[in-house]
Amino acid sequence: MATILLLSGPNLNLLGDREPQIYGTTTLDDLVDIARSAAAPRGHDVEHVQSNSEAGLIDAIHGARKRCAAIIINPGAFTHYAYAIADALAAFDGVKLELHLSNTHTRESWRHRSVVSPYVNGIVAGLGATGYRIAVDAVCEQLGT
Ligand code: DQA
Numbered sequence: 001m002a003t004i005l006l007l008s009g010p011n012l013n014l015l016g017d018r019e020p021q022i023y024g025t026t027t028l029d030d031l032v033d034i035a036r037s038a039a040a041p042r043g044h045d046v047e048h049v050q051s052n053s054e055a056g057l058i059d060a061i062h063g064a065r066k067r068c069a070a071i072i073i074n075p076g077a078f079t080h081y082a083y084a085i086a087d088a089l090a091a092f093d094g095v096k097l098e099l100h101l102s103n104t105h106t107r108e109s110w111r112h113r114s115v116v117s118p119y120v121n122g123i124v125a126g127l128g129a130t131g132y133r134i135a136v137d138a139v140c141e142q143l144g145t
Contacts, residue, residue: 001043002069004139006035007057008050009076015101023101026129034129035072038136042145044069046136054082061088070095070139079104079114089119095142099135100125 008028011018016027026034032048039046047068049060057075064071071092078085079098089096096119103126104111117123122138124131 001045002143002145003067004035004039004044004046004070004072004136005060005064005068006032006046006048007060007071007073007075008048009057009074009078010052011076012074013050013052024128031129031132034132035136038133039140042140044136044140044143044145054078054084057082057085058088061085061092064094065092068094069143070097072097072099072135072139073116073120074099074101075116079116080110081115083115086115086119089116095139096120097135097139098123098125099131101128101131102126 012028015023016025028050036046051057051060057078061071071094075082075085098114098116098120121142124135124138127134
């Protein structure tokens with residue numbers, strides 16, 4: 001059994017209520033349940049950390065080193081400029097996936113760039129809540145389970 005760390009960045013704690021026309025009405029707790037339900041039959045558990053601060057996310061990535069097999073991260077707006085999160089991911093040896101509810105490439109131009117993408121194995125974006133299941137499935141396949 002492996003532990004997958006699911007990381008949620010700033011403002012994702014407001015999901016369900018925040019811009020539902022973009023992010024849907026699913027709450028963050030619901031998304032975590034979706035991820036856990038996808039991981040459980042494959043024998044893995046999902047640990048979840050949400051932080052509105054860059055330091056909180058970096059500390060969680062450091063805490064996953066040599067302990068978690070994979071990280072799935074939705075960095076929120078940090079995606080677009082947080083080099084320290086990119087560095088922390090670069091220093092994590094397991095499987096890494098970047099996840100977004102919305103398709104950032106169809107939105108404002110400042111959302112088109114991700115500074116974390118070069119340090120992950122893959123990206124899931126634009127599939128809403130379904131993306132959380134798909135991201136877990138993809139990680140499990142990367143882990144060979
Ligand atoms: C997001 C996309 C980001 O651009 C935005 O800042 C978010 C959420 C997404 O899941 O679609 O907070 O990461």
